Amino acid sequence: MISSSRNPIVRWDYVVDQSDSILAALWQHLELTLLSVLVGLAVSAPLAALALRHRWTTSAITGFTGFLYTLPSVALFALLVPAFGLSRVSTIIPLASYTLLILVTNIIAGFRSVPESVIDAANGMGLTPARRVLSVQLPLAMPSIITGIRIATVSTVGLLTVAAIIGQGGLGRLILDGLRRTFWTPMTVGAVLSILLALALDGLILWLGRAATPWTRKASP
Amino acid sequence: MSRVTTQAAVPRDTTLWEWISDPETWTGQGGIWESLVETVVLCAVVVAIAIAVAVPLAAWLAHYRKGELGVTWMVTLSRAVPTFAIAGLLVPVSLINGWGFEPWPIFIALLLLAIPPIYLNTYTAVRGVAPGAVDAARAMGFSERRVLFEVELALATTLIFAGIRVSAVQVVATEPIRAFLGGDGMGRYVRDGLGQNNDTLLVGGAILIATLAALTGLAFGLIERSVLPYGVRRLKTSQAS
Numbered sequence: 097m098i099s100s101s102r103n104p105i106v107r108w109d110y111v112v113d114q115s116d117s118i119l120a121a122l123w124q125h126l127e128l129t130l131l132s133v134l135v136g137l138a139v140s141a142p143l144a145a146l147a148l149r150h151r152w153t154t155s156a157i158t159g160f161t162g163f164l165y166t167l168p169s170v171a172l173f174a175l176l177v178p179a180f181g182l183s184r185v186s187t188i189i190p191l192a193s194y195t196l197l198i199l200v201t202n203i204i205a206g207f208r209s210v211p212e213s214v215i216d217a218a219n220g221m222g223l224t225p226a227r228r229v230l231s232v233q234l235p236l237a238m239p240s241i242i243t244g245i246r247i248a249t250v251s252t253v254g255l256l257t258v259a260a261i262i263g264q265g266g267l268g269r270l271i272l273d274g275l276r277r278t279f280w281t282p283m284t285v286g287a288v289l290s291i292l293l294a295l296a297l298d299g300l301i302l303w304l305g306r307a308a309t310p311w312t313r314k315a316s317p
Numbered sequence: 318m319s320r321v322t323t324q325a326a327v328p329r330d331t332t333l334w335e336w337i338s339d340p341e342t343w344t345g346q347g348g349i350w351e352s353l354v355e356t357v358v359l360c361a362v363v364v365a366i367a368i369a370v371a372v373p374l375a376a377w378l379a380h381y382r383k384g385e386l387g388v389t390w391m392v393t394l395s396r397a398v399p400t401f402a403i404a405g406l407l408v409p410v411s412l413i414n415g416w417g418f419e420p421w422p423i424f425i426a427l428l429l430l431a432i433p434p435i436y437l438n439t440y441t442a443v444r445g446v447a448p449g450a451v452d453a454a455r456a457m458g459f460s461e462r463r464v465l466f467e468v469e470l471a472l473a474t475t476l477i478f479a480g481i482r483v484s485a486v487q488v489v490a491t492e493p494i495r496a497f498l499g500g501d502g503m504g505r506y507v508r509d510g511l512g513q514n515n516d517t518l519l520v521g522g523a524i525l526i527a528t529l530a531a532l533t534g535l536a537f538g539l540i541e542r543s544v545l546p547y548g549v550r551r552l553k554t555s556q557a558s
Contacts, residue, residue: 105409168490168530171523174507178516247397254399261497261511271405275498280409287402294397 107281114282118270122289125266128259129252129297132188136195136248143196144203154204161196169194169258182263191255195248202244206237239312242305246298253294257286267293325509327518336517347505349525356502356529359420359495360427360488367431367484372477375436379443380465388440395433400426400491404498418499423492430491431484438480442473471546478544482537490530503529 111118143161147154169190176186210233218228257268265272267286274283306313325347327336336342343349378384407422446469454468470477493504506522509515 166486166490166530166534168493168526170493170496170504170507171490171526171530174510174519174523175527177511177519247393250393250397254397254402257399257401257405258494260401261494261508268401271402272497275405275408283405283408287399287406290402291399294399298393 103278103280105280106284110281111285118282118285118289121266121270121286122293123266124264125253125256125268125290125293128184128187128191128256128264128266129249129293131184132191132252132256133195133245133249135188135192136199137245139192140196140199140203144200144207147200147204148207157200158197158204161200164193165197167193169255170261173259173262177262184264186262187256187259187264191252191259194255195252198248198251199241199244202240202247203237206240206244207233209240210236235309238309239305242301242309246301246305249301250294250298253290253297257290266290324512325506325518327515329513329515329517331517333517333521336521347501352501352503352505353529355500356489356492356495359424359502360485360492360533363424363427363431363488364481364485367428367435368481371432371436372439375439376443376465376470376473379440380461380469382444384440388437391433391437391440394429395437398426398430398433400430401494403429404494408498420495420500423495423498423500427488427491431488434483434487435477435480438476438483439473442476443469446472471548474544474546475541478537478541482534482541485537486530486534489533490526493526 140161143157147157167190172190172193173186176189180186180189214232214236215228218232223232256265257271259265260268260272263269267290270282270286271290274280274286327342341348378387404422404426407425408418411421412418443465450468450472451464454464459467492502493507495502496504496508503526504522506518506525508522510517510519510522
């Protein structure tokens with residue numbers, strides 16, 4: 097039976113009973129998401145720097161990251177399995193690749209939005225190029241970069257559930273497990289928690305971003 | 318409750334080339350042609366409905382300068398629709414209502430994925446039409462309806478089709494998760510390859526999925542280039558992004 101009283105959308109006694117494994121899945125989801133976004137940032141920073149320094153490389157870089165973004169997730173997870181097995185590496189490489197487009201685009205946009213006059217002023221004050229980048233351009237580019245990190249993180253939380261097909265994927269495994277057993281509770285819990293996690297991280301990064309860039313706040317009346 | 322899906326039966330020592338060049342792989346039951354039709358039909362219906370919903374709504378709202386906030390929402394949504402979670406949540410709903418395991422959950426999840434790019438591009442394109450062109454049309458006595466259809470939408474064509482292309486590629490690229498939600502389609506070979514620990518099926522299936530997504534992008538790129546209205550093509554206003 098599908099909708100009998102024994103298989104409602106959520107069976108709370110099961111949730112309480114399995115709270116340890118549910119929390120473990122949530123934790124794994126958070127961990128893999130953060131790792132993927134960090135790897136994505138580590139790769140996109142030099143790519144964006146290259147595009148900013150040598151303008152002619154921009155279209156090649158955005159073209160390549162755009163191409164990565166269109167690769168089907170099921171295909172990318174699957175293609176890495178023969179090489180890396182059902183592992184975290186096979187999970188993180190695709191997810192990090194998907195973050196590159198938005199991260200590179202937003203880092204470039206952030207730096208390009210810094211007015212020429214500000215850069216001239218910084219140079220005129222005798223700042224070294226390294227200090228100018230770190231203490232003038234980077235802070236001014238921050239709002240755009242943080243928006244990129246937010247969108248990348250939220251979409252990674254969603255895409256990670258698909259990694260359940262290669263035995264990873266944190267909350268996605270609860271979804272797949274529920275589907276295989278036609279038992280709705282783990283499925284509902286996995287799906288709802290993954291959506292809540294995305295919303296929570298979105299809010300958290302938004303808040304952290306505002307705290308880190310106090311000058312973007314509107315003056316209080 | 319049983320799902321009727323036939324598993325691909327391919328010996329593990331078959332090479333990728335042997336598998337892909339075997340006519341049986343293509344025409345047999347659960348063959349590539351059958352899976353292709355399944356996938357293409359579902360995706361075509363999803364994209365068609367997404368166009369029918371998103372284009373008129375976005376064009377109308379943009380024409381009357383309404384719903385600016387909706388755009389901000391759509392930007393976030395366009396990147397973050399958790400298709401797998403949504404489809405998963407819809408499976409029990411679908412079953413309890415007697416609509417079956419498939420394909421309603423994946424259909425609705427894909428539709429939510431397909432709408433934002435089309436909506437966004439239509440809205441920004443219509444909103445971004447040069448005010449001079451609209452004013453000129455009004456001064457010539459065009460009705461609001463003609464302004465929308467013959468000026469705004471005509472000038473927005475390229476961007477609208479770019480949105481449709483992005484949307485179609487995303488839908489085709491995401492549809493394979495259907496194989497893990499109790500259905501079949503092009504994702505079945507990856508699913509069976511994983512289930513049987515068979516790298517030939519796994520890699521072959523992945524290549525098929527990726528190829529289909531790439532071909533979809535190419536096909537819609539060609540359509541995009543051919544639909545430009547004659548007058549706009551002459552102006553060479555390339556506002557495509």
